[in-house]
Amino acid sequence: MIASDVDGTLLGPAEVVTDRTVSAVGRVQGDGVPFVLCTGRPPRWIAPIAQPLGLTGYAVCANGAVLLDIGADRVTAVHGELAPELLHDLASAMDKALPGCRLAAERIGTGEVDHDMRNFVIEPDYHNPWGNHEGRTTMRAEVLGHPAIKLLISHRELRSAEMAEAARAVFGTAVDVTYSSSGGLIEVSAHGITKATGLADLAERFSVPAEDVIAFGDMPNDVEMLTWAGHGVAMADGHPAVLEAADEVTGPAGEDGVAAVLERWF
Template identity: 55%
Template sequence: MDNVDRPKLVASDVDGTLLDPLERVTPRTAGVVGRVVAAGVPFVLVSGRPPRWIPPVARAAGLTGYAVCANGATVYDIASGEALSVHDLAPVVLHDVTHAVRGVLPDIRVATERTSVGPSPLAAFATEPGFRNPWGNPNGMDGENPEVPTAEVLGHPATKLMIRHSGLTSQELAAAVLSVLDGAALEVTYSTNRGLIEVSAAGVTKATGLAEVCAMVDVPSSRVVAFGDMPNDVHMLRWAGHGVAMANAHHDVLAAADEVTAPNSEDGVAQVLERWF
């Protein structure tokens, strides 16, 4: 890849990619991110995380630009702390999906992420009784919403519907849900294999969110290098001019990538970017 032109935009997944296994931005990675930004090249965080979980990563990496959140459903301005665009699932869709999946898998538990452009009276995260996040709250953030009735979870527009089943892997759960939702044209993906999948509106992926940012900064996809490790990164790696999978990546990501770098435990993102910056 040494003969590839220096990218005009760098896009990176966060967990399992930019962060090391202890959820830190290492000094080596922070250093090269700083050189990218100093060169006038946007460095965009592209994550399944909601906007409220972005600031600690942005501070550690020294970033104040844009982030793509909720698997592409939200474009977020890090400096202002405001969402610039949101692509929601309507309440009727949330109800229909949950009802259909629960007819086949009655033990699922659901939660929703909510983001708005401008102020909103709604809690950003709503969980029905029994829902458990498999990774906890990143960076020690523990002020999440308490459990509420299922009707409240599903009764407002949401950037993504999270479905949990403690007895299945995420891959197994995704396969079951896709068979139930066949023809619904919704996006079903996952970023952990611990029994959690994420459903987004039709056509909403990390690639579409990143395309929004690239349009804002006038960078073509051909000049983007993107990094990822889980199935929710596949569309982005295929869309970018050069998609890079971490060595610790899911097999679907490895198959979609143009290059495989070192794992996140060995600064795999930095090892690629140091060729140019």
């Protein structure tokens, strides 16, 4: 089984899937090997990547909390929801640790994917480093008022690494904190829910042992997955923690680093 992160791994600065990557992934699937997207992205962001690659199998989304059947456009499993009481406690702690932070929540249930983004709610002045082009703006009470698979915390004046350090100091092991962008955004999920747990669940369904999985990634939310897989591959321009965790370092996404490794076997 091949598992790959999306942003910064399959997609380079141009944010497009290259012909070389399409060809390499096509050969993987042609040999009957599952190719799995493992991403922090929600299910509604998967189709633009899956379609050019010809993927109709599964994707591990929301950093391991969601299993998506791409072909059916259905969420088949959701793991580790954060209860409203916990969300309120987390928000209160962050207001003290990181004054000026803003919150968003991702809510997903099983069934057809909600492409209208009604399940992604943000409070006013929430900042998305990928662009503030989605999310339903509402009051904080609504953001925190329902179970969520992920709490997102943004701050316009801080970097993600320092935000994550502050959050971990406050939260301890109550939840897991990670990030997939350096631009002032951290992602909080239920303790123990990672890309590795989501991928392990899927690998078990396919009866594929961890040692037969090759995984690619570039950011801290990929570390557990690269460590769990039999062969973890980091992108050359990846975060230092990812480079340290990997068994191999390939070229950056902008130079088709994933394809370069896959071409050795397929």
